[in-house]
Amino acid sequence: MTQTGTRSLHAPEFLHEFLLWHAAARPDQAAVLERSASGVFRAVSYGELRTHAEEYADTLAGLDLDVGDRVVVDSDTSSAAIALLIACSMLGLTYVPVSPEAPDARVLAVAEAAGAVLHLQPDDGRREPLCPTRGRGRFGPDGLRIEQLPPVTLCRRAALTQTDPAYIVFTSGTTGRPKGVVMSHRAVLAFFRGMLTYSIVGPDDRVATTSPLQFDFSLLDIGLALGSGATVVPVPRAVLRWPRRFLGFLGDSAATQVNGAPSVWRAALRHEPERLGRLGELRGILYSGESFPLAELRRLRELRPGIRIVNCYGSTESIACTFTDVPDPVPDDGPGIPIGVAHPGAELLLIDEHGRPVHGAGSRGELYLRSPALFTGYWDDPEATSAALVPDPVEPRSGQILYRTGDLAYRGEDGLFYFTGRRDSQVKIRGNRVELTEVERRLMDFPGVTAAVALVLGQPVEQTRLCVFVATSLDSDTTVAQVAAFCRLTLPEYMIPAELHLVEELPVTVNGKVDRAALAARYATDVA
Structure with a gap:
């Protein structure tokens, strides 16, 4: 198979060309800043990233894989995982990221659904071999080591095209079968070019990415940083669970931009506001996935005056499509934060x-x-x-x-x-159409409420009930009776929740979104 070159005078046409665009002019600039298990930060330059990618590509090229063959990458975000993404792009292989935190059954289901020929994980990966007939290997700073050769495939392709798949992100399907979103090189680059017109970061920025690699938001972060000549700073997954460690990591890495779901800030705002306010290098936040409660946005503004906050809206099927600056000051009322208009x-x-x-x-x-x-x-x-x-x-x-x-x-x-x-999310309550998001937004207007989730629970259909789970700030003495009275004053009778539950915090998925399934399961357990 012919390897596509990484140096070119023409505008990037493929994902690897885009991600390495700054390697020729600024090879010594830090592309990735990552922390080792011992706590030491190490910068990987654009030149080193290109070298690692080319070495990985050389190893993969020896396996005689065909353009479009799928490669499962079972890893958190790291310089090595990014280099592997670039290497797959160079050879026309389709990158399929999965999370090391995912159970074996989920990873196997993704690999089988994709018809993957190769399963790769980092040198310190703990996943046991998933399938005796699928190729496998390990990768790291010292290279890519193939432990089992992939099955021999019939090579039917001669060249990579812009319409070929760059990656497939698998999300949860309504049928229980993983749903794979196929993104071409042309589509990914069209999005990246539209995103860069907003000048969210520049070459001197350090972009902390908090999303897991199998979530398309992490690919947005990588494209935003490397496409701008900036530095990607992967935040370790374990750090996100502890607000003091999370803020300590941001301070130690001198991160200037932090991207993630709104939930990554909730615990810090709740437990460590003073420490958050001392992040002197932080000058930008980009959020996506869910609405950011206005009270929490206002608190962020108070702690870090002048910070630029960008609301990013979209879905995996287009990575995202809008980027809108949050007003300063954050409005006290009105329709909330707009999602804006589509990117150029x-x-x-x-x-x-x-x-x-x-x-x-x-x-x-x-x-x-x-x-x-x-x-x-x-x-x-x-x-x-x-x-x-x-x-x-x-x-x-x-x-x-x-x-x-x-x-x-x-x-x-x-x-x-x-x-x-x-x-x-439109449901029928006693014959009336109810938009769950409208109920949630109304509850967020109550002082002290930091998050709210509305669910329709119960079986059979005629016994379903509108239930709301509400999280409040630490210093709040809010009661269920007070919230219920507020609902009666502000919502039509058919939209008033049948049940209200006050919780310390809302559970979130690995992607940082509210875990509605976990709330429903908790409700079912309580009822039982």
Whole structure:
């Protein structure tokens, strides 16, 4: 197989070219700053990153794999994992990241669903061999070591193209089968180029990434940092569970930009606000995945005046599509923080339930995305793909395909979009349509409430109940009776929760989003 070169005078066309674009001009600039198990920080330069990637690619090239073959990378974010991503791109191999924290059954399900030919993990990885017929190996600073050769495949391809898959991110599918989102080189680069127009970071920044590698937000962080000539700073997963250690890591690494779900800040704001306020190098935060409670945003502003906070909206199917600066000061009331408009080169549309475009401020509809950064489809699932990638509702004769996001929004008087919830989060309570997100937003207006989640629980259908879980600040003496009284004053009768539960904190998934399934399980246990 012919290896695609990493030095080029033309604009990047492939993922590896984009990520190594600054290696030629600034080979000594730190590309990744990571902390070892002993606590020592080590910088890996752009030149070293390129060398590691080329060495990995040389080893992979000797396996006679075909363009498009899938490689499962079972790792946290590290310089070695990023080098392996680049190496796979060089050879046209499709990168399939999974988490070392995931159970064996989940990783095996992903590998089998993807038809992966190779399973790779770091030198210190603890995963036992998953399948005797699948190739496996280990990688690290000293190179890539193949422990079992992959099965012989028929090489049918001669060259890598921009439409070939760069990676597949597997998310939870509604059928219980992992759902693979296929992203091409062309789509990934279209997104990265749109993102860089916002000048979120520069060459002198250190971008702390808190998302696990198998979550597409981590790939956003890598592209944002390396595409800007900045430094990626992977935050160890164990550090995130302890606010003092998390803030200590940010201080020790001199991180200037921190990206992640809003939940990464909740414990720090709750338990270590003074320490957070002393992060003198921190000048930027980018969040995504969920809404950031306004009270917590205001507290962040108080602790770090002048900091730039960016609300990033989107989904795995396009990585993201909007970047909007949070106002300073954070508004006390009103519609909340807008998600803005699509990045340059893309467009968001509002479509009503009859498939017609929605115009005018205040009108609500479902968001459709027109973009060159759209995913190719769901791996081995044409039915789900055709439901998400649909003909252009404005001009269906064009053959153009748009992504139906499933998100509901409206356009404000300012021309910006405001997210209101998910199409599938609309539920019926006693015959009335209820948007769960609206209930959650209303509860967030109560003083002392830091987070709220609304769920419809119970079986059978006629016995379902609207239940709300509310987390409050440490210094709050909020009671269930007070919150219930607030609901009666501010919500229609059919939207008033049947049950209210005060909790110290809300459980989160490995991706940093509220774990609604865990809350439902807790409720079921309490009922039993």
